[in-house]
Amino acid sequence: MRNPDELASAFRAVGLKVTPQRLALFRLLHDNGSHPSAEALHLAASASMPGISLRTVYQTLSDLVAMGELRQMQLCAGSARFDPNVDDHHHLLCDRCQSVRDVYVDGLGAVTVDAAAFGGFRVRATDLVFRGLCAECTECADGAADTLDPSIRATRPGSPHHHHITTTKEATS
Amino acid sequence: MRNPDELASAFRAVGLKVTPQRLALFRLLHDNGSHPSAEALHLAASASMPGISLRTVYQTLSDLVAMGELRQMQLCAGSARFDPNVDDHHHLLCDRCQSVRDVYVDGLGAVTVDAAAFGGFRVRATDLVFRGLCAECTECADGAADTLDPSIRATRPGSPHHHHITTTKEATS
DNA sequence: TGCGAACGAGCAACTGTTGCGAATACGGTC
DNA sequence: GACCGTATTCGCAACAGTTGCTCGTTCGCA
Ligand SMILES: [Mn+2]
Ligand SMILES: [Mn+2]
Ligand SMILES: [Zn+2]
Ligand SMILES: [Zn+2]
Numbered sequence: 001m002r003n004p005d006e007l008a009s010a011f012r013a014v015g016l017k018v019t020p021q022r023l024a025l026f027r028l029l030h031d032n033g034s035h036p037s038a039e040a041l042h043l044a045a046s047a048s049m050p051g052i053s054l055r056t057v058y059q060t061l062s063d064l065v066a067m068g069e070l071r072q073m074q075l076c077a078g079s080a081r082f083d084p085n086v087d088d089h090h091h092l093l094c095d096r097c098q099s100v101r102d103v104y105v106d107g108l109g110a111v112t113v114d115a116a117a118f119g120g121f122r123v124r125a126t127d128l129v130f131r132g133l134c135a136e137c138t139e140c141a142d143g144a145a146d147t148l149d150p151s152i153r154a155t156r157p158g159s160p161h162h163h164h165i166t167t168t169k170e171a172t173s
Numbered sequence: 174m175r176n177p178d179e180l181a182s183a184f185r186a187v188g189l190k191v192t193p194q195r196l197a198l199f200r201l202l203h204d205n206g207s208h209p210s211a212e213a214l215h216l217a218a219s220a221s222m223p224g225i226s227l228r229t230v231y232q233t234l235s236d237l238v239a240m241g242e243l244r245q246m247q248l249c250a251g252s253a254r255f256d257p258n259v260d261d262h263h264h265l266l267c268d269r270c271q272s273v274r275d276v277y278v279d280g281l282g283a284v285t286v287d288a289a290a291f292g293g294f295r296v297r298a299t300d301l302v303f304r305g306l307c308a309e310c311t312e313c314a315d316g317a318a319d320t321l322d323p324s325i326r327a328t329r330p331g332s333p334h335h336h337h338i339t340t341t342k343e344a345t346s
Numbered sequence: 347t348g349c350g351a352a353c354g355a356g357c358a359a360c361t362g363t364t365g366c367g368a369a370t371a372c373g374g375t376c
Numbered sequence: 377g378a379c380c381g382t383a384t385t386c387g388c389a390a391c392a393g394t395t396g397c398t399c400g401t402t403c404g405c406a
Contacts, residue, residue, distance in 0.1 A: 019371075020371095056385055058362095075247075079362060079363090092294045103286055104286070114279075121305060124304055127302045127303075128284075129302075131297055133294070188351090192354075210393090226355045231394065250362095352403075354399105355401100357397090358395100358397080358398105359396070360396090361394085363390100364391075365391090366388090369384105372382090
């Protein structure tokens, strides 16, 4: 994604106006490697632009995506992530804290897919995502899976379903 | 994913009951290569099990996922897809009709990532998704992008201009 | 056959995103 | 610098997908 000034020109060039809200988002996104969600950007933007609407954030992000300045991805359940890095690259996704990092992969061409397997499919892009645990989560969290998001803990097979377990403390006699 | 009978035993073995609703889903999923959504399965199940609740479909799918019999994936915006094929494999995703096909890739180990780039990240799984157009969509749809999902063309009402759609040739080599 | 725990259905609630409309601000022009 | 047409902002409603909750029902073991 280009720098805020260039984006401003690009917006005007296609008839889009440059507002303070948009400028704030241009600045927040430029060189941002955190792959933020719309909500995260809204939160960050609210610091310098109190009252900015989440709706406006979505609108501007969608404009940037349409202009090819921003990449939108759905790496996991939940909100979409936005990436100002539109170069050819791939991602590391932490299963615990959902952080995303860029990674540059060599030799994807060497990935030989049985040609017949494509059966007429015309490949336009190749998305490679390494899932696992980021350095931080690996360190402080081998048994402590509840450090960050306890909600993602799944029902362990073998134990009764959560959907019948009451959270109110009833007599567990 | 194992066959319906084996799944029934596996369910009982961990204290889960085997109901007609669950059996219907076991059968629908077995050897199902369409990577259906919960809603698609609910629709299909309703044929043989009228009145089955979407809630029940979600519950059973989540049980199967927890038992490692089913894989859940979020390939794009919208609903999650479920895959009874839990072997190591990858996917072709059609950008237009959203169909998903299995693909078996050799040489992913040869994908050499600059070791420093991982910086402590511990990879647990590698997801590779080829996006593009499936055979059907390639055929009947070069300029007719509205054959299946007109909603993706939506721009703002009254928007006088259209953004250039650059079919950037992705150098996967 | 009887019992208790697990379950299904229905609906409410919730998250993330988009549609809509009235008031407002941008930016080219005078 | 003021003017004006149109794009924009914002708030709220609506929407899609998913999960929580509750009660009457059913499964599965004894
Ligand atoms: Mn990136
Ligand atoms: Mn598959
Ligand atoms: Zn992490
Ligand atoms: Zn297709």
